[in-house]
Amino acid sequence: MQQILLTGAKGGVGTMLRPLLRGHYSTVVLSDREPIEDLAPNERFIRAELTDPAALAAACEGIDGIVHLGGYSVEGPWETIHSANIVGLWNLYEAARAAGVKRVIFASSNHAMGFYKRRDRIGVDEPVRPDSRYGVSKAFGEAVGAFFADKHGLRVMSIRIGNVGPKPLDKRRLSIWLHPDDLFQLCRIGLEHPDMHHAIVYGESLNERSWWDNRTAYRLGYAPEHRAEDYAEVALRAQDELPPDPIGDLFQGGTFCSMEYAGDLTRSGG
Numbered sequence: 001m002q003q004i005l006l007t008g009a010k011g012g013v014g015t016m017l018r019p020l021l022r023g024h025y026s027t028v029v030l031s032d033r034e035p036i037e038d039l040a041p042n043e044r045f046i047r048a049e050l051t052d053p054a055a056l057a058a059a060c061e062g063i064d065g066i067v068h069l070g071g072y073s074v075e076g077p078w079e080t081i082h083s084a085n086i087v088g089l090w091n092l093y094e095a096a097r098a099a100g101v102k103r104v105i106f107a108s109s110n111h112a113m114g115f116y117k118r119r120d121r122i123g124v125d126e127p128v129r130p131d132s133r134y135g136v137s138k139a140f141g142e143a144v145g146a147f148f149a150d151k152h153g154l155r156v157m158s159i160r161i162g163n164v165g166p167k168p169l170d171k172r173r174l175s176i177w178l179h180p181d182d183l184f185q186l187c188r189i190g191l192e193h194p195d196m197h198h199a200i201v202y203g204e205s206l207n208e209r210s211w212w213d214n215r216t217a218y219r220l221g222y223a224p225e226h227r228a229e230d231y232a233e234v235a236l237r238a239q240d241e242l243p244p245d246p247i248g249d250l251f252q253g254g255t256f257c258s259m260e261y262a263g264d265l266t267r268s269g270g
Contacts, residue, residue, distance in 0.1 A: 002027060002064055003025070003026070003027040003028075003029060003062055003063050003065075004021055004025045004029065004063070004064065004065050004067060004191070005028075005029045005031060005059055005060060005063045005065070005066045005067070005101075006018065006021060006029070006030055006031065006066075006067045006069065007031045007032070007050075007066065007067070007068045007069055007070030007092065008031075008032060008069035008070035008071065008073075008107075009030035009031060009069070010030075010032040010033075010034055011032075011070075011073060013069055013107070013164045013180075013183070014030075014032070014069050016164060016180040016183075017180060017183060017184060017187070018030070018043070019040075020180065020181070020184040021184070021187070022040050022043055024184075024188070025042075026042060027042050027043075028040075028042060028043050029043075029044055029045075029059060029063065030043055030044070030045045030046070031045075031047070031048045031070065032045075032047070032048075033047070033048075033049055034047075035047065046058060046059045049088075050070055050071060050084055050087075050088025050091055050092060051083055051088055051091065052091075053091050053094070053095060056091055056092055056094075056095035057095045057098065057099065060095045060096055060098075060099035061099055062099075063096075063099060063101050064101065064102055064103070065101065065104070065105070065191040066092070066096055066101055066103070066104045066105065067107075067191075068089075068092060068104060068105060068106050070084075071085045071088055071089065071107075072084040072085055072134070073134075074134060075133060075134045075256060075259065076134065077133075078133050081133045081134055081137050085134070085137035085138070085140070086137055086140055089106075089137075089140070090144060093144055093145075093148050093154075096148075096154065097148060097152050101154065102154070103154065103155040103156070103157075103190065103191050103196070104145065104156045104157075105186075105187050105190045105191065106141050106142070106145050106156065106157070106158045107159060107161055108138045108159055108161065108200070109134070109135065109138040109161055110161065110176055110202075110203075110252065111130060111131050111253050111256050112128050112129075112130050112135050112136075112138040112139040112142065112160060113126070113128060113129055113130075113135075113160065114129065114130065114131025114251060114252055114253020114254075114257055115129035115130070115131050115251055115252075115257060115268060115269050116211070116251065116269060117251060117252070117269045118175075118249075118250065118252055120211060120252075120269075121211055121212070121213055122211065122212060122213065123213035123214075123216075124160075124200040124202075124213075124216055128142075129269070131253030131256040131257045132256045132257075132259070134256070135253065135256065138160075141158065142158045142200055146198050149197055149198035150198065155196040155197060155198070156190075156196075156197075156199075157189070157190030157196060157199050157200075157201065158199070158200045158201070159183070159186055159190070159201055159203040160200065160202045160203055160212075161178060161183070161203035162175075162176025162177060162178050162202070162203055162204045162207075163176050163177055163178065164178045164179075164180060164183055165177070165178075165179075165180075166180070167235075168207075168228050168231050169238055170239045170242060171235060171236055171239040173228075173235065174209045174228045174229070174231075174232060174235050174236075175207055175210055175211050175228075175252075176204055176207070176210075176211075176252075177204065177205055177228045177231075178203045178204050178205050179205045179224075179226035181225055181226060182203075182204075182205045182224040182225060183203060185223070185225070186201060186203060186217065186222060189217075189221060193220055193221065195220075196220075199216055199220065200216065201214060201217035201220070201222070202214045202217065204224070205225075205226040205227065205228055206224040206225075206226060206227040207227075207228040207229075208227075208228065208229045209228065209229075211252055245258050246258075247261050250269065251268075
């Protein structure tokens, strides 16, 4: 891997990942809707909307691997989600295929599985249970990655990201936290592992309260360096300041499950 494209580079996760990518790869091409001006010597910027196939084609030219963080990153109206995360994702994969890109890392989300109960331990073989329109788009993205791997020969890793940050901020995030260093390690595995074809993994650090069976990531050599339980006292104290959520507190997706909820709790997540 010599040239890496990072989409959504100006977002929160992209900002945390940038210095790690540029410290390891010879060239990092940054893509976003808005300009990025604080470029390192081995970074360059290409403005590209995911809805603009020509701009994506230009961004993918000469690229070996893509870390795709771009798109709409929270719940929103279907028209917005559809444009950025459905049409935009397909445009990116098509541009990657046409340009001969070898590998794609797709930032999926725990919200593709959010309607599993917190008592459950789930792997990557259980059916998707999205908790939001956003979660639906991430489940779609995983399927698109499998299609482009099988049909067109790309090597694809979809990372079901929990919550990325320097430390877990509350009780739920003690189960789903992902340190930026550990996210970078997963990205490196997806970009460099010689036996990669198509894989779905969970994006979590060493979380003793985890709800996820992440054996696929460990089988590929993942060895997280950061431990959520080191921050448990502070996170639980912060949890005490949050209001209760009778619906969200039942499910792994949290507030994404409770917003707009009109289901039947005797059946949801059963």
